[in-house]
Amino acid sequence: MTGQLEGKVALVTGAGRGQGRAEAIALAQDGASVVCLDVGDTRIDSIDYELSSEADLHDTVALAQKTGGAAVAVVGDVRSQADLDGAVATALAEFGGLDIVVANAGIWGLANLWEITEEQWADTQDVVLAGVWRTVKAAVPHLIAQRSGSIVVTSSVNGVEGGTRFAHYTAAKHGVLGLMRSAAQELAPHNVRVNAVLPGFMDTRMNMWQGAYDMMAGRPGGTPEDRVASAYHWSALAGRGALPADAVSDAVRWLVSDGAKHVTGVALPVDGGHLVLPGFNTDPQHESD
Numbered sequence: 001m002t003g004q005l006e007g008k009v010a011l012v013t014g015a016g017r018g019q020g021r022a023e024a025i026a027l028a029q030d031g032a033s034v035v036c037l038d039v040g041d042t043r044i045d046s047i048d049y050e051l052s053s054e055a056d057l058h059d060t061v062a063l064a065q066k067t068g069g070a071a072v073a074v075v076g077d078v079r080s081q082a083d084l085d086g087a088v089a090t091a092l093a094e095f096g097g098l099d100i101v102v103a104n105a106g107i108w109g110l111a112n113l114w115e116i117t118e119e120q121w122a123d124t125q126d127v128v129l130a131g132v133w134r135t136v137k138a139a140v141p142h143l144i145a146q147r148s149g150s151i152v153v154t155s156s157v158n159g160v161e162g163g164t165r166f167a168h169y170t171a172a173k174h175g176v177l178g179l180m181r182s183a184a185q186e187l188a189p190h191n192v193r194v195n196a197v198l199p200g201f202m203d204t205r206m207n208m209w210q211g212a213y214d215m216m217a218g219r220p221g222g223t224p225e226d227r228v229a230s231a232y233h234w235s236a237l238a239g240r241g242a243l244p245a246d247a248v249s250d251a252v253r254w255l256v257s258d259g260a261k262h263v264t265g266v267a268l269p270v271d272g273g274h275l276v277l278p279g280f281n282t283d284p285q286h287e288s289d
Helices: 018-029 054-066 081-095 118-146 167-190 210-217 224-234 245-255
Strands: 009-013 033-038 071-075 100-103 149-154 192-199 267-270
Touching (some): 009 081, 018 100, 033 081, 100 118, 118 149, 118 192, 167 192
Parallel strands (some): 192 267
């Protein structure tokens, strides 16, 4: 434990695995007591990959506790305001406060813009964008009352650029940045900071399924090896393929620390330099018709 967050209490959503797990562990390692929220064994029918489980969530808590920090699991869905209000109540009851909020929960799927179903669109907006809003909404009254706090929301590099075949996700991640900037303005007079992280190509289960492999290969029948090879095209920095989850948790632990006490309203890319790349068209059309 580094102790830079000693005495602080944090809430992390989407903590069952991936970035959320890494964030919960990092905050516990820095001395925070962490409420870890995820959906447990709830399924979302419009998502083609397996979501985290309740067992995953309890594994996160055990890993956080192994650092010497305190952590508890809360099974809850960011599509439910009651669940998020309950998670805040758990932080207050178990640890006596709430200082840090990491609104990380998200989902991702693939479909042509004109073929996205109403269910796919609604589920993505409800988790990725409205879930962040509900998380902030649940926490803010307490943070305002104590006149302090730090909120970090998870957007994406796709929050500032387009994305082929996931317009529903891209639209939601753009919305997260608009929400962050508005919240940063509204909460600044109360000494509450609000920032965002913009992950690039991450090494998480969210992009380990057949549809994702096909997209990364540029053809049907994509493989995990195609995913590994594709990831290197996303980074400007040498030797970076899919980035580890702790790349984002390192950014989060700084944003919520006193080292960033004068920082609010910032959208911080953690992308291996992806956003500085000019990019190129891998399949140019030589005629307009």
